[in-house]
Amino acid sequence: MQTQSRLAVSGGRSGSNSSSASEDEHEAVIRELTRGHELTAQLRAEALRALRGQGQAEATAAFILQEVSRAFTVCLSIMSSPARAPPSSQQPPTMEMAPAPALAPPRRSRDDSIPREQRMTSSPHFDGYQWRKYGQKRITKTQFPRCYFKCSFHRERSCRATKQVQQCSNDDPPQYVVMYFNEHTCDTAAWETAPAAAASSGMMPLDDLSALVARQGHGVRALLDERGVQEELERRLLVSSLACVLGGQHHQSPAGSAVNVGHEQEPPPRARTRDDAPTSAPAGVDDAPGEMPRIIDEDVAGLDVMDYDVTDVLCFVDSYDLPGDGFPF
DNA sequence: TCTATTTGACCTAC
DNA sequence: GTAGGTCAAATAGA
Numbered sequence: 001m002q003t004q005s006r007l008a009v010s011g012g013r014s015g016s017n018s019s020s021a022s023e024d025e026h027e028a029v030i031r032e033l034t035r036g037h038e039l040t041a042q043l044r045a046e047a048l049r050a051l052r053g054q055g056q057a058e059a060t061a062a063f064i065l066q067e068v069s070r071a072f073t074v075c076l077s078i079m080s081s082p083a084r085a086p087p088s089s090q091q092p093p094t095m096e097m098a099p100a101p102a103l104a105p106p107r108r109s110r111d112d113s114i115p116r117e118q119r120m121t122s123s124p125h126f127d128g129y130q131w132r133k134y135g136q137k138r139i140t141k142t143q144f145p146r147c148y149f150k151c152s153f154h155r156e157r158s159c160r161a162t163k164q165v166q167q168c169s170n171d172d173p174p175q176y177v178v179m180y181f182n183e184h185t186c187d188t189a190a191w192e193t194a195p196a197a198a199a200s201s202g203m204m205p206l207d208d209l210s211a212l213v214a215r216q217g218h219g220v221r222a223l224l225d226e227r228g229v230q231e232e233l234e235r236r237l238l239v240s241s242l243a244c245v246l247g248g249q250h251h252q253s254p255a256g257s258a259v260n261v262g263h264e265q266e267p268p269p270r271a272r273t274r275d276d277a278p279t280s281a282p283a284g285v286d287d288a289p290g291e292m293p294r295i296i297d298e299d300v301a302g303l304d305v306m307d308y309d310v311t312d313v314l315c316f317v318d319s320y321d322l323p324g325d326g327f328p329f
Numbered sequence: 330t331c332t333a334t335t336t337g338a339c340c341t342a343c
Numbered sequence: 344g345t346a347g348g349t350c351a352a353a354t355a356g357a
């Protein structure tokens with residue numbers, strides 16, 4: 001890609017002043033983000049022109065590309081903020097002077113306690129990964145205990161991902177703050193496929209999906225209740241709409257269902273119901289493993305935004321309390 | 330019997 | 344010394 005090559009040129013530039021190189025990189029990132037923003041605007045114009053008069057597809061494409069554009073805007077605001085300014089030249093060089101790292105402590109240091117992602121949800125376990133609870137702690141000045149989870153594959157696949165779940169309100173349904181630490185290094189795509197996992201992977205026709213839920217007993221029903229099906233419909237609509245935009249094809253709603261995905265609509269229902277008691281839930285074993293995209297906090301931008309790359313950015317941004325509908329932390 | 334959860338103890342950072 | 348994060352033995356459930 002052009003972006004990569006440009007950044008590579010910028011980053012690979014030889015020079016004695018590391019601060020200068022850092023500034024160059026910073027400028028390069030802003031430059032690329034700006035260009036991405038411009039290209040998104042062009043793509044949006046082209047897509048809307050191509051899809052003019054096609055109702056649902058047009059609206060969905062407009063929504064998705066608007067969100068992409070918003071992501072670029074937010075990233076640019078982050079990169080332009082003083083906090084993201086490149087380090088000053090007064091900073092002492094640390095690489096050579098730093099002492100040899102001691103044996104890494106097994107426990108996370110306080111510096112690492114900054115979550116890579118934070119979200120508020122009433123379904124703290126439904127994020128597409130399997131977790132195992134390894135601890136619970138009552139935190140001072142809080143009403144509810146904090147639960148600690150590791151990725152279920154932390155041992156066999158050395159996945160270091162952890163998350164903390166803490167109830168923060170007694171509402172109905174109760175709300176939880178979920179904090180994620182470390183990236184998943186496990187390959188969740190290789191999970192064994194239970195029927196529900198197959199259903200949620202997008203490979204099962206929606207008619208079959210609905211029929212499965214109607215036909216099966218508690219097992220599948222627990223995973224894909226009616227609201228889950230509704231959410232699945234919406235997810236596929238988004239995916240197919242974006243594919244149509246990129247492929248220039250007319251969108252056809254999956255399974256002939258008409259699902260409205262728009263700003264005016266009330267937030268779609270959550271997919272999960274069993275997660276409202278994190279201390280007793282079997283830590284996500286039933287949480288629809290597989291390729292199902294993680295569902296981001298329903299509050300993000302007031303929309304039911306799926307966790308594709310774009311919304312990863314959105315979610316990340318939310319934790320910085322930027323202007324908008326972000327998560328207030 | 331196996332696996333996941335619970336919970337008190339221990340360890341580390343502040 | 345305190346608070347928060349993790350460990351690991353005990354326990355529960357399938």
